[in-house]
Amino acid sequence: MSEAIKNRYDFVVLFDVENGNPNGDPDNGNAPRVDLDTGHGIVTDVCLKRKIRNYVETVKENEAGYQIYIKEGVPLNAKDAQAFAELSVDEKKIPALKKDDPSLDGKIRDFMCSRFFDIRTFGAVMTTFVKANLNCGQVRGPVQFGFAKSVDPIVPQSLTITRVAITTEKDAEKKKTEMGRKEIVPYGLYRAEGYVSANLARKVTGFSEADLELLWEAILNMFEHDRSAARGKMAVRELIIFKHDSELGNASAHKLFDSVVVKRKDSEMQPRCYGDYEVEIQEEKIPEGVTCIRKN
Structure with missing residues (x-):
C-alpha cells in the first residue's frame, strides 16, 4: 500500500439539477x-x-486495489470470504488463531482496505467478521459526507405522463394509453460538505x-456516467477544498465552511440556472495554515 495522506482536508461540493x-x-x-x-431539497x-x-x-474496471466492496448484485460475505481464503484463515478456528497470532485482526483489515477503494475511503461494516468476533469488522473511513441541502427552497413538481404501450392484453381492450x-x-x-481525516487514514485504512x-x-x-431521464441534467459546478498544513488540522471545519457564501444574484427572481448564483470565498475567514483550492 502507498503511504497514507499527511494533511487533513475539508471540502464543499456545489452541484445542481435541472428538470430531474x-x-x-x-x-x-x-x-x-x-x-x-424549510422546503430545502435534500x-x-x-x-x-x-x-x-x-x-x-x-474508470478503474477492477484494477488491483480499486475494487468496490458495496455494489449491486454481489453479496458482501462473498467478498469477506476472499480475505479468509487468501490469508488461509479457517473461519471456524478464529479464537484459536487469534491466540497464536494477535495481529490477525489487523491483517484482515489491511487486506480488505488494500483491495477495496470504498473501504479504504469510506470505511465499512463487514458483518462476516463481526459475527466471527474479529475486531476488524467495523472500519471507520477517513472520508465522510454530510447530507447535501439546496441553497434555496425547492418546489418539486409532479407531472402526469402517458404511454401508448399497454401492459396487458386485457387492459388493451379497454384503453389506448x-x-x-x-x-x-x-x-x-x-x-x-465533507471531511478527510489524515489521522484515520494513517491509523486505519491507509488512504x-x-x-x-x-x-x-x-x-x-x-x-457524468450516471445519466438517466429521471435525474434530468445534473452537474458538479465547483469543488472547494481546504487543505490543512497538518494531520489534525489548523482550523475548525465549520468556520471554513462559513467562508463559502453562495447567494442569488437577483433575490426577486426564481433561480433556473447556475448563472443565477454567485459563489464567494471570504478569504479573511481562512486562517494561516489552511490553503483554499477551487476545482471545477
Missing part, C-alpha cells in the same frame, strides 16, 4: 427529498457515495495521495 429528481424518497412516492420545515450522503463508487468502478407520474425539481443548486486525487476526480465527475 436528484434523490427520490421511497417513503413519499419517490418524490424529491425535502426538509418539510440529497443523502449514501446517494453521493454511490455515485463516487460507480465512477471509480467505471396508460397514465403515470414523474417527479422533478425544475432547478436546484445543492451544497454538500493515500493517489486515493485522494481519485476522490477529487470522482466528485467532479460523479454525474
Whole structure:
C-alpha cells in the first residue's frame, strides 16, 4: 500500500439539477427529498457515495486495489470470504488463531482496505467478521459526507405522463394509453460538505495521495456516467477544498465552511440556472495554515 495522506482536508461540493429528481424518497412516492420545515431539497450522503463508487468502478474496471466492496448484485460475505481464503484463515478456528497470532485482526483489515477503494475511503461494516468476533469488522473511513441541502427552497413538481404501450392484453381492450407520474425539481443548486481525516487514514485504512486525487476526480465527475431521464441534467459546478498544513488540522471545519457564501444574484427572481448564483470565498475567514483550492 502507498503511504497514507499527511494533511487533513475539508471540502464543499456545489452541484445542481435541472428538470430531474436528484434523490427520490421511497417513503413519499419517490418524490424529491425535502426538509418539510424549510422546503430545502435534500440529497443523502449514501446517494453521493454511490455515485463516487460507480465512477471509480467505471474508470478503474477492477484494477488491483480499486475494487468496490458495496455494489449491486454481489453479496458482501462473498467478498469477506476472499480475505479468509487468501490469508488461509479457517473461519471456524478464529479464537484459536487469534491466540497464536494477535495481529490477525489487523491483517484482515489491511487486506480488505488494500483491495477495496470504498473501504479504504469510506470505511465499512463487514458483518462476516463481526459475527466471527474479529475486531476488524467495523472500519471507520477517513472520508465522510454530510447530507447535501439546496441553497434555496425547492418546489418539486409532479407531472402526469402517458404511454401508448399497454401492459396487458386485457387492459388493451379497454384503453389506448396508460397514465403515470414523474417527479422533478425544475432547478436546484445543492451544497454538500465533507471531511478527510489524515489521522484515520494513517491509523486505519491507509488512504493515500493517489486515493485522494481519485476522490477529487470522482466528485467532479460523479454525474457524468450516471445519466438517466429521471435525474434530468445534473452537474458538479465547483469543488472547494481546504487543505490543512497538518494531520489534525489548523482550523475548525465549520468556520471554513462559513467562508463559502453562495447567494442569488437577483433575490426577486426564481433561480433556473447556475448563472443565477454567485459563489464567494471570504478569504479573511481562512486562517494561516489552511490553503483554499477551487476545482471545477
